[in-house]
Amino acid sequence: MSILVIAELRESELKSATFSVIAAAKVLGEVAGCGFDILAAGAGGAAVADQLKGYGAGTVYFSEGAEVADYTAEAHGALAKALVGDKGYKYVMAAATTTGKDLMPRLAGLLDEAMISDVIGCEKGDGGVVYLRPMYAGNAIAKVVLSGNVDLMTVRETAFDPAQDEGSASGVEQFDADLGELKARFIEFRLTKSDRPSLTEASVIISAGRGVKDAEGIALVEKLADQLGAAMGASRAVVDEGLVPNDLQVGQTGKIVAPDLYIACGISGAIQHVAGMKDSKVIVAINKDEEAPIFEVADYGLVADFAKAGAELLEKIK
Amino acid sequence: MKILVPVRRVPNPDVKVRLMKDGSGIDTEGVNFLLNPFDEFAIEQAAQIVESSEGEVVLVSVGGADCEETLRAGLAVGGTRGWLVETDATLDSADVATLLAAVYKEESPDLVIAGKQSVDTDNNQAAQMLAAKLGLPQACFAYKVELGDGKATVEREIDGGLEVKEVDLPAVITADLRLNQPRYAALPQIMKAKRKEIKKSSPAELGVELASRTKVLGLIEPEARAAGQIVGSVDELVEKLKNEAKVL
Numbered sequence: 001m002s003i004l005v006i007a008e009l010r011e012s013e014l015k016s017a018t019f020s021v022i023a024a025a026k027v028l029g030e031v032a033g034c035g036f037d038i039l040a041a042g043a044g045g046a047a048v049a050d051q052l053k054g055y056g057a058g059t060v061y062f063s064e065g066a067e068v069a070d071y072t073a074e075a076h077g078a079l080a081k082a083l084v085g086d087k088g089y090k091y092v093m094a095a096a097t098t099t100g101k102d103l104m105p106r107l108a109g110l111l112d113e114a115m116i117s118d119v120i121g122c123e124k125g126d127g128g129v130v131y132l133r134p135m136y137a138g139n140a141i142a143k144v145v146l147s148g149n150v151d152l153m154t155v156r157e158t159a160f161d162p163a164q165d166e167g168s169a170s171g172v173e174q175f176d177a178d179l180g181e182l183k184a185r186f187i188e189f190r191l192t193k194s195d196r197p198s199l200t201e202a203s204v205i206i207s208a209g210r211g212v213k214d215a216e217g218i219a220l221v222e223k224l225a226d227q228l229g230a231a232m233g234a235s236r237a238v239v240d241e242g243l244v245p246n247d248l249q250v251g252q253t254g255k256i257v258a259p260d261l262y263i264a265c266g267i268s269g270a271i272q273h274v275a276g277m278k279d280s281k282v283i284v285a286i287n288k289d290e291e292a293p294i295f296e297v298a299d300y301g302l303v304a305d306f307a308k309a310g311a312e313l314l315e316k317i318k
Numbered sequence: 319m320k321i322l323v324p325v326r327r328v329p330n331p332d333v334k335v336r337l338m339k340d341g342s343g344i345d346t347e348g349v350n351f352l353l354n355p356f357d358e359f360a361i362e363q364a365a366q367i368v369e370s371s372e373g374e375v376v377l378v379s380v381g382g383a384d385c386e387e388t389l390r391a392g393l394a395v396g397g398t399r400g401w402l403v404e405t406d407a408t409l410d411s412a413d414v415a416t417l418l419a420a421v422y423k424e425e426s427p428d429l430v431i432a433g434k435q436s437v438d439t440d441n442n443q444a445a446q447m448l449a450a451k452l453g454l455p456q457a458c459f460a461y462k463v464e465l466g467d468g469k470a471t472v473e474r475e476i477d478g479g480l481e482v483k484e485v486d487l488p489a490v491i492t493a494d495l496r497l498n499q500p501r502y503a504a505l506p507q508i509m510k511a512k513r514k515e516i517k518k519s520s521p522a523e524l525g526v527e528l529a530s531r532t533k534v535l536g537l538i539e540p541e542a543r544a545a546g547q548i549v550g551s552v553d554e555l556v557e558k559l560k561n562e563a564k565v566l
Contacts, residue, residue: 114410135537137331186482198477312552
């Protein structure tokens with residue numbers, strides 16, 4: 001009885017969200033009284049497995065054949081199913097990234113199990129582990145139990161501080177399996193090129209909302225972001241208007257972030273946006289409408305038009 | 319082409335939910351329910367595909383009798399006919415996927431298009447589970463869908479950009495925000511939707527026994543943030559961020 005952590009790789013690199021999942025596995029391991037293994041599948045899997053052997057896992061499995069070289073839910077799901085079947089894991093977890101959200105329900109379907117999305121914590125219950133997860137755009141925290149044979153879950157990255165290399169020496173083993181007919185092919189990534197840090201890794205985020213108005217306003221937010229070394233985010237309204245790409249969207253249906261400093265520019269604070277940023281350590285809101293709900297979650301609010309206040313802020317922090 | 323589109327009834331996502339005092343659920347008194355916003359993108363995509371060739375868009379909803387209203391809303395914006403799998407049981411995504419798989423087997427569609435997640439539970443699970451249960455490929459969080467000869471090329475919204483994936487048909491696709499611009503329901507369409515066929519079945523009639531392996535023990539309020547302060551100027555803001563919050 002133990003835990004399987006599914007690492008996330010893209011283009012031979014380990015995604016940092018994996019360290020939060022390892023941290024979550026350690027918390028769950030304390031509650032459930034068991035250890036954990038890791039599966040690193042994808043091109044460069046062996047190197048990533050080597051990179052992960054100091055994090056306290058029993059065994060780090062890797063697979064890097066042609067079928068799993070690039071991620072597809074079909075291939076990686078079939079591989080994970082084979083490993084779970086082989087080793088009899090009681091718990092399987094991955095990050096609640098777009099990849100984890102794609103993969104884990106498929107794995108649950110393959111195993112004929114239920115699963116829990118966006119786990120933020122767990123505790124010991126009467127019959128097993130009780131998981132905590134947000135629902136209704138973060139306006140409720142649900143306590144949930146699963147009664148199947150395997151507890152599958154995605155883990156919210158921001159709820160667990162990344163695990164550190166503790167100098168352990170996990171075993172590293174290759175694991176391959178017959179994946180059957182896949183019916184799906186990865187074609188290519190079209191990654192958004194940016195010199196700024198990514199939203200989920202940045203310690204400072206500056207986000208644009210409808211009050212930023214236009215391309216000129218967006219350019220000002222970008223300048224502020226560069227001056228602060230910050231990632232840029234946006235509300236759904238700005239994404240819908242086509243002013244920024246969708247992967248900058250912060251909110252219930254976009255990225256969930258929790259930086260040290262979150263600056264909301266011209267963002268009204270709709271429920272679905274607040275769901276994505278309310279766990280930030282310090283929140284600043286600049287909005288000309290003093291009734292805007294964003295001020296209810298802000299530590300520091302400035303009632304002002306963004307075009308003017310943003311330009312002044314840029315001068316003051318230079 | 320026959321396209322199956324699962325639709326869900328959700329509490330209005332723009333209204334902040336209130337929890338029942340005993341934490342047993344949300345207080346639905348006075349809350350209006352809508353078609354899940356992501357499902358509108360799915361219906362629109364299916365409708366556009368069917369309009370440019372031929373075929374039908376079959377909407378299926380799983381839940382209580384009220385879901386008929388949700389189906390009618392979908393039938394007014396592109397659905398051809400509906401199917402309600404009626405049950406008052408508390409369902410998890412695995413149950414929903416099992417029921418949808420049973421409907422899929424009856425309908426044998428060429429494609430399934432679903433919304434990427436329902437905005438109440440935020441599970442983002444049922445479509446992927448459905449694909450797995452049926453042995454179909456999946457293309458989640460679609461930004462663009464192009465249908466070719468027996469296959470679909472889908473651009474997917476992923477962390478950091480877009481991914482292009484090709485899947486053999488039939489497949490399960492889930493819709494993300496930028497896939498299309500859903501149409502508004504025009505009055506004649508709303509009137510027409512009232513007369514469209516909605517088939518009703520129970521889980522038992524579909525031969526499904528619900529497993530219900532997910533149990534919500536209760537809901538609690540998230541920790542509220544401490545009250546903040548309003549600053550009078552950009553100078554004051556910068557000063558406080560530097561010296562009080564120490565984040566600059």
